[in-house]
Amino acid sequence: MTGFRVLFSVVIHHDFFQSGFCNDINVEPSRATLAQAKNSGIIFKPCLGGLLVLCDSEKIPILLLYIEDEGLIFDFYITSSTPYLSTYSSIPLLKDKGLLWLKHDPNQGDNVVNGIDKYQLHSSDWISDADYYSKDKITAYFELEALGFSSQAFMFISIKLNEQELNSLTADDVDSSGFVVFFAAINNKSSFWEYRLHGNNIKNSLEISDRDKGIEFNFISNELLSDGRNITVFRSNAEIKLKEFSECYFQLIDKRTNGHRVLIKRLPVAHFNHGYQEVVDTKLTQVSEIFVNF
Template identity: 30%
Template structure:
């Protein structure tokens, strides 16, 4: 009976999610990688935040043969897709278009039991490559350029001339880590209807956020709105704990008009010029 042991793992973190783990990613090995894994008796298993590649102890010699081949150095290639179509909207450092995406490999990382696949704490702009970059080689076909993955990944079995196979076979194998950071946006409220005529303001019941009034504006269709914007950018999150309210001053003091305002969603971010810089804004419309 075959006994499989972990060779290496890829774990993806994302601070958009409450538990810090990034779900819903599908790792698709390239055809060349599928061929190698089949011949070497390797098994790809999905987990909540990534994948585990395991080896068959009874077929270890086949894996060692691939690892010792200097003419065709052993490398595992994956194209990674997100089940959530809004992944790019709430993740840094993606831009507005799809001309670039993050690329990761382990060649620049020091070997060890746990290896981060990017230089900064989180995936950053310097991890982005163009879809037609030579670094991607033959990984990207025409279809991939039309509907690109959210990132691509190569795991090499060598660090310089040093084989990593011994590290992979030691204990539970090596863990490769990728960490995404939530996109930060300014929150901009548009209050429409009867409450737009009042001397209202947006307040945080817990005092963590502040909003400044931007005056009145006329939206498409001729509707008037009061506009408020946060004084700082706020990270998008799966499950906020903010308690934002719309209130107004009256003769009896502060009066709450809306006890719970809607919070920013991840879709349809806009752009505004703030302090002379183009800035991502989450627009939130409140009808009263």
């Protein structure tokens, strides 16, 4: 065995992005993990949505010694270069007293790595409130290091490997083009879409139609402005997921007794940062505002 091989990767998925991977993030090894890597022939390489962990095939015996001594643990923290990541995520990624901490530990009943190519780091389909730990607990684990980056990091990941797992990951018959992926998945935010139509000649026969027949829009109000223009408001009857590039196809039509005429073939879609919160059916809900002049 010679050269470097991928031991595993750590990847963050996000349903908002068209690629399915979380954009504008950095997955960084902790100081302790970097020190361990220097002594054991481990290197790190960025990949789409995360980080590759590669090992020197000739130094695998050193990794086994770590397992026998203090344990082979890889700790990572994830930061984002955009302030809007929580805005289009279904849960707030940063809390006042808690941070996300995802773990793989075969000694704690987690799935043992045994050839399956993907391992989810949380019990639910998506990251949830159950995956938060107190900042004090995380700071105690990462010691002084956590104090330095806690303001930027929104997630921590810890991967612990036992001897059986390491042998599985480094076996000679493992396909060099395939490797184990430890992943987390963030769900995107949903909102009610509210179209606010501005115009000088808005008719009562206007409707918003979904080409795919999945969403209906209810008339909410009609207001007359001081300049003579009207504002007519329609709101979706169900929440719609916010996407980087939405596939929703809503049309503004003028419905008449002798047929209907399409006024706007495809209405603009909601933007994750435009809107407000409102109580709908006793639940605090996000409403996305979409302004249309015609």
